[in-house]
Amino acid sequence: MADIAEVLIIGAGASGAVAAKHLSEAGVSVVCLEQGREVSADEFYGDKPEWELMSQRLWHPNPNVRGLPTDYPIDTSESDVNPLMFAGVGGSTLIYAAHWQRFMPSDFRVRTLDGVADDWPFTYQDLEPFYDFMDVEMGVSGLAGDPAYPPMTPPPLPPLPIGRIGRLAAKGMNDLGWHWWPAPQAIPSRAYRGRSQCARRGTCMQGCPEQAKASTDLTHWPDAIASGARLVTGARVRDITVNAAGLATGAVWIDRDGVEHHQQAEKVIVCANGVGTPRLLMLSGGGQFASGLANSSGLVGRNLMMHPYAATVGYFDEPLDSWLGPAGQAIHSMQFYETDKSRGFVRGAKWNAMPTGGPLGMRSAYGGAPLEEAWGENLHRSTQKRFGHSFEWGIIAEDLPDPENRVVLDDTLTDSDGIPSPKIIYRNSENTEKLIAFHLARQKEAMEACGATSISTTTLMRDCGWHLMGTCRMGNDPETSVLDQWGTSHDVPNLHVLDGSTFVTSSGFNPTATICAIALRSVLHMIETRAEQRTAS
Amino acid sequence: MSPLTDDQRRTLARIGDELIPAALGMPSFTEAGAADAMTDHVLSLRPELLSDLQQALDGIAADEAPAAATARLNRDDPEALGVIGLVASSAYYLMPGVRAIMGYRGQEHRPAGEEEEHDYLRDDLLQPVIDRGPIYRDPGAG
Structure with a gap:
């Protein structure tokens, strides 16, 4: 592969796919290196009886549980939360719930x-046109007019039905005078651009066998490849190379036969998620950058935010079909989203009302019960109580940036190619703990208001780090940020980052809509200013 | 070829019935027929469980009462009890007869009809939220 790409993208997930499509459609020569592989819809178990069984291993979101060669192991011994991700074409959008939430x-x-924390280098209004654009590209289903947001362009598809669990949850919220709204989802309520209508299997988080959910292997990669982008799978990058002038020149990658290659490029865009991106920057640069590439601020890997997740489950006498999808959310609430300092903490959280899955209890991460409660006659009693008769209010808790929460290179652990693994050092703050306690108390009231016969809570689910943010933050000051507002490194002018690493704060929302909108904004800027940019050639 | 010996399968059946007894209108583990082909099917899909399962079953004497064995494992070796319980419950809830009693047809292909959309607008369930108006903070408003 001696050709020099105009742009090398590392990672074929959400932001990498958005970048590849728009760059290649603008006539830019693009090569993308992806350590995972393409996954076909028939590999998912959502349309098979064994769905729950396989969700606990092969399609578990924690790479340490899956243990696939395409994953890299992660040391989580000093973290309250496990980071979750998937390496492959489409990345973690293959197994996300597709909550399509704007900040x-x-x-x-x-x-x-x-x-607290910092302001972003741009505003909601700056990003709004790109949110609108991404709604169309992903095929978002939703209802315009949510009073939790400023007026916005309606999404292209009508909302999915909120179902029995959504209606029950909504009645409770109405009794309390609290906000709720049909949830926006990157899941089509009608057939859309070659994708099927959602079949409501409720297995979104183990891959959509219907090819309905908007994962970027379906929404972006076919267009990117048709426009000439070259996607190389099984390509694990170990080093972003730089020249004497301090400009990126490409990347060294290893194929599945263990052979090393060097892909030359005029620009490099890293889209490897909030753990993989800082890991790669810390691995790169050789002796020229002692603390890692693009790290003069010392902030590469720091300020990791993962959205600690807590939840309340309510149990009801009436049948709720609570295995019916979509898996992620029927309705959402931002009643307690904005700061009210009288609560004793700042910031807030989004709530999502969710189904509770099949009989085996796919939510094994919620913790085991004692022998006498878990087994024997009580197994049947608890299954009959939960299965089809429960729903969950989840809490996406905003965690604030803390430089001590970070990704570092592990001293001993490596991936299957011998490359040092990341280690996560992450603790919940006192603000987060107060926030979660407040929200759980309010959720208990919401469950009581809609008639729950009993209620259980999970104060923190360890396997909840779906949202990986903040580890290469954007900002205007090179001393306090890694990237500028366009995702360009302050230190290396032809090196860019477009994934959740760029976030200044985490919000209390699922981040993929914002990751994609920021990626699109940055890439269109890159195209517009193409002639002015410094490159290695 | 069966992944379990006859002794291991007999032990799995005894412990399985202790963990999943006939009660509350549900059959036991063996009454449901989960101890044989479906257990093998589970192990074929999750081969990483086999070694731990065999070891757990081999650690239970043929004359040890099932209640005593589960109590002992729960106290001394919860991981062994965990793997037995995981395999047994996985096989049990995959049995078509068990699913039929529960009214579970699996994760269904049930696309929504248009008549299911917007019911909250037709019956005004959403109207109180609309009537209360905006709840977001506008940073430009100071």
Whole structure:
């Protein structure tokens, strides 16, 4: 592979796919290196009886549980939360729930409004046109007019039905006078651009066998490849190379036969998620950059945010069909999203009302019960109580950036190619713990209001780090940020990052809509300013 | 070829019935027929469980009462009890007869009809939320 790509993209997930499509459609020569492989819909178990069984291993979101050669192991011995991800074409969108949530205007002005963390280098209004654009590309289903947001362009598809669990949850919220709204989802309520209508199997988080859910292997990669982008799978990058002038020149990668290659490029875009991206930057640069590439600020890997997840499950006498999808959310609530300092903490959380799955209890991560409760006659009693008769209010808790929460290179652990693994050092803050306690108390009230006969809570689910953010933050000051507002390194002008690493704060929302909108904004800027950019050639 | 010896399968049946007894209208593990081909099917899909399962079953004497064995494992070797329970419950809830009693047809292909959409607008369930108006903070408003 001696050709020099105009742009090398590392990682074929959400942001990598958006970048590849738009760059290649603009006539830019693109090579993308992806350590995983293509996954076909018939590999998913959602349309097979064994779905729950396989969700606990092969399609588990924790790479340490899956243990596939395409995954890299992660040392989580000093973390309250396990990071979750999937390496492959489409990346973690293959197994995300497709909550398609915009951040709120206040999320971009946290320092100004609440005196904590930092403001973003752009506003909600700056990002809004790109949210609109991504809604169309992904095929978002939703209902316009949510009073939790400023007025916005309606999504292209009508909302999915909220079902029995959504209606029950909504009645409770109405009794309390609290906000709720049919949830926006990157799941088509009608057949859309070659994808099927959602069949409501409720298996979104183990892959969609219907080819309905908007994963970027379906929404973006076919267009990118048709426009000339070259996608190389099984390509694990171990080093981003730089020249004497400090410009990126490409990357060294290893194929599945263990052979090393060097892909030359005029620009490099890293899209390897909030753990994989800082890992790769810390591995790169050789002796020229002692603390890793693009790291003069010392902030590469720091300020990791993962959205600690807590939940309340309510049990009801009436049948709720609570195995019916979509898996992620029927309705959402932002009643307690904005800061109210009288609560004793700042910031807030989104709630999502979710189904509770099949009989085996796919939510094994919620913890085991004692012998006498878990087995014997009580197994049947608890299954009959939960299965088809329960729903969950989940909490996406905003965790604030803390430089001590970080990704570092592990001293001993490596992936299957011998490359040092990441280690996660992450602790919940006192603000987060107060936030979660407050929200769980309110959720208990919401469950009581809609008639739950009993209620259980999970204060923190360890396998909840779906949202990996903050480890290469954007900002205007090179001393306090890694990237500028376009995702360009302050240190290496032809090196860019477009994934969740770029986030300044985490918000209390699922981040993929914002990751994609930021990637699109940055890539269109890159195309517009193509002639002015410094490159290695 | 069966992944379990006859002794191991007999032990699995005894412990399986202790963990999943006939009660509350549900059959036991063996009454449901889960101890044989379906257990083998589970192990074929999750081969990484086999070694731990065999070891757990081999650690239970033929004359040890099932209640005593599960209590002992729960106290001394919860991982062994865990793997037996995982295999047994996985096989049990895959049995078509068990699913039929529960009214579970698996994760269904049930696309929504248009009549299911917007019911909250037709019956005004959403109207109180609309009437209360905006709840977001506008940073530009100071």
